[in-house]
Amino acid sequence: MIAPLIQSKTKDPGIVVVDDNGIHAISLLSGHLGGANRLAHEIGTLINARPVITTATDVNRLPSIDMLAQENNLYIENPIAIKHVNMAFLNNIAMDVHDPLNFIQTQIPKRFISSPNLPTQGTGVICTWKRIKVPRETLVLRPRILSVGIGCNRNTPVEELHRFLMAVLDSEHLSLNSVFTLATTEVKKDEVGLLSLAVMLDLPLIFYDNNQLNAVDTIETPSKMVEKHLGVKSVCEAAAILGAGKGRLIVPKKKNKDVTIAVALKE
Numbered sequence: 001m002i003a004p005l006i007q008s009k010t011k012d013p014g015i016v017v018v019d020d021n022g023i024h025a026i027s028l029l030s031g032h033l034g035g036a037n038r039l040a041h042e043i044g045t046l047i048n049a050r051p052v053i054t055t056a057t058d059v060n061r062l063p064s065i066d067m068l069a070q071e072n073n074l075y076i077e078n079p080i081a082i083k084h085v086n087m088a089f090l091n092n093i094a095m096d097v098h099d100p101l102n103f104i105q106t107q108i109p110k111r112f113i114s115s116p117n118l119p120t121q122g123t124g125v126i127c128t129w130k131r132i133k134v135p136r137e138t139l140v141l142r143p144r145i146l147s148v149g150i151g152c153n154r155n156t157p158v159e160e161l162h163r164f165l166m167a168v169l170d171s172e173h174l175s176l177n178s179v180f181t182l183a184t185t186e187v188k189k190d191e192v193g194l195l196s197l198a199v200m201l202d203l204p205l206i207f208y209d210n211n212q213l214n215a216v217d218t219i220e221t222p223s224k225m226v227e228k229h230l231g232v233k234s235v236c237e238a239a240a241i242l243g244a245g246k247g248r249l250i251v252p253k254k255k256n257k258d259v260t261i262a263v264a265l266k267e
Contacts, residue, residue, distance in 0.1 A: 002015060002029065006029070008079065009030065009033060009066070009079045009082065010033060010076060010079050012029055012030040012033075012034050013029075013030060013034045013035075014027070014029065014030045014031065014034030014035040014036030014037075014038075014039050015028045015029040015030065015034070015036055016028060016036050016039050016040045016043060018043060018047075018049060022047045022048070022049050023049060023050060024049055024050050024052050025039075025040040025041075025043040025044045025047075025049040025050070025051050025052065026040065026052040027039070027040040027051070027052065027053050027054070027055070031053065031054075031055045031058070032055065032064055032066045032067045032070070033066055033067075033070055037051075037053050037055060037058060040052065040053060041053075056086070056090055057086050057089060057090065060090060062086075062089045062090065063089060063107070063108060063109065064086055064089070065082055065085040065086055065089075065108075065125065065139060066079075066082045066086070068104055068107055068108070069104070069141050072103055072104055072107075072143075073143075073144060074103060074104065074127060074141040074142060074143055074144075075141065075142040075144065075177040075178070076139070076140075076141060077140040077141070077142055077175070077177055078139065078140050081123075081136070081137055081138060081139040081140070082139060084123040084137040084138075084139070085123060085124075085125060085139050087123075088112065088123050089112060092111070092112075093112070093123070094111065094112055094113060094114035095112065095113070095114055095119065095122070095123050095124045095125065096113075096114055096115050096116070096117050096118065096119040096120075096124040096125075097112075097113045097115075097116060097124065097125045097126075097127075098116060098117060098118045098119065098124070098125070098126040098127070098128065099116070099125070099126070099127040099128070100116075100128060101127075101128075101143065101145075103127045103141070103143050104125070104127050104141065105125075105127070108125075118132060118134065119134055119135055119138045120135070121135050122135060122137055122138075123135075123137045123138065124137070124138040124139070125138065125139045125141065126138060126139070126140055126141065127141040127142075127143060128142075128143070129142060129143060129145055129146055129174060129175055129178035129265070130173055130174065130175070131173045131174065131175050132173070142175050142177040142178045143178060144177075144178060144179070144180035145178060145180065145244075145247075145265055145266035146174060146175075146178045146179045146180065146244075146263055146264070146265065146266070147179075147180065147181050147182075147183055147240050147241075147242075147243030147244035147247065147263070147264045147265075147266060148165065148179055148181070148182050148183070148240060148243070148261060148262075148263055149182075149183050149184065149235065149236035149237055149238065149239035149240025149241070149242075149243060149261065149262045149263070149264070150165070150182055150183070150184050150194060150197075150235075150236055150239070150259065150260070150261055151184060151185070151188075151235035151236045151239075151259070151260040151261075152188070152191065152193065152194065152258055152259045152260070153257075153258045153259075154191070155191075155192070155193070156191075156193045156258045156259060157193055158192075158193045158194075158196035158197050158200065160193070160258055160259065161193050161194065161197045161259055162197055162200060162201075164254075164256055164258075164259045164261060165197070165259075165261055168251065168254045168261045168263070169263075171254075172250075172251050172263070174251070174263065176201070179201070179203060180203070180204075180266070181203060181204050181205075181206055181243045182194070182197065182198055182201070182203050182204070182205045182206070182243070183205070183206045183207075183208065183239035183240060183242060183243030184205065184206075184207060184208070184235060184236075184239050185207065185208060185209075185210075185213060185232065185235045185239065186207040186208060186209050188207065189207055206239075206242075206243050208238070208239055208242050210232050212238075212242060213232040213233075213234065213235065213238040213239065213242070214232055214233060214238075216234070216237075216238040216241050216242060216246075218241060218249060219233060219234040219237040219238055219241070219249070220237060220249060220252040220253070221234070221237065221252055221253045223253075234253075235260065236253055236260040236261055236262040237249060237252060237253050237262040237264075239262075240262040240263055240264040241264045243264065244264035244265060244266045244267060245266055245267040246267055247264045247265045247266045247267040248264060248265045248267070249262060249263075249264045249265075250263055250264060250265050251263035251264075
């Protein structure tokens with residue numbers, strides 16, 4: 001019944017099968033990311049059934065990299081590599097784990113980490129907002145820590161906003177999967193292109209008033225033109241910094257004829 005509906009490890013819901021007499025609660029599909037293993041235990045507690053868990057890392061009492069990623073709100077960019085990392089855990093093999101901001105490496109037993117270097121061959125893990133070329137077997141995790149500040153001329157099409165955003169991220173080697181919010185001035189609350197961009201990317205769009213934008217004292221490229229027309233020294237840089245919780249600006253204002261974009265790293 002469910003076979004035609006199954007899509008992928010990162011999209012499938014957890015499915016648990018319970019027999020007619022309520023003796024067994026069997027984790028059938030998506031035990032980790034979908035939560036079926038957890039659900040099987042919950043059902044077992046509720047109806048006094050025996051949870052049946054067959055996931056290799058669980059039965060061997062080992063960590064699973066997909067669960068660690070989920071628990072730390074890390075986006076899994078290449079789910080196909082999950083099996084390589086979990087197999088390394090099962091075979092007691094150490095690997096390179098590159099995680100400069102310590103999102104996940106402190107939760108991996110030390111015996112599984114050979115170095116904090118970027119993996120150059122075989123199985124490994126990287127956890128970074130930067131786009132870096134790694135071996136196919138290396139799992140790429142993205143922390144959601146980038147705030148994108150955007151300014152634009154009135155009635156700029158969503159296609160132009162999206163094109164320029166992707167161009168900036170590409171040129172700076174940043175992953176879209178690490179962006180957690182878009183931010184701009186409250187003057188743009190009715191800007192159709194920006195609203196559509198937020199929907200397209202499934203990201204929140206935060207609006208800041210002039211007092212909030214002018215209170216940011218770490219902008220790098222203030223604009224006299226913007227100050228003349230909107231009453232603020234900066235839109236995209238100030239909004240990016242505010243969206244990042246007064247974080248660090250890592251991409252100062254980039255602009256074309258209609259759009260300005262800046263990126264800040266969450267504090």
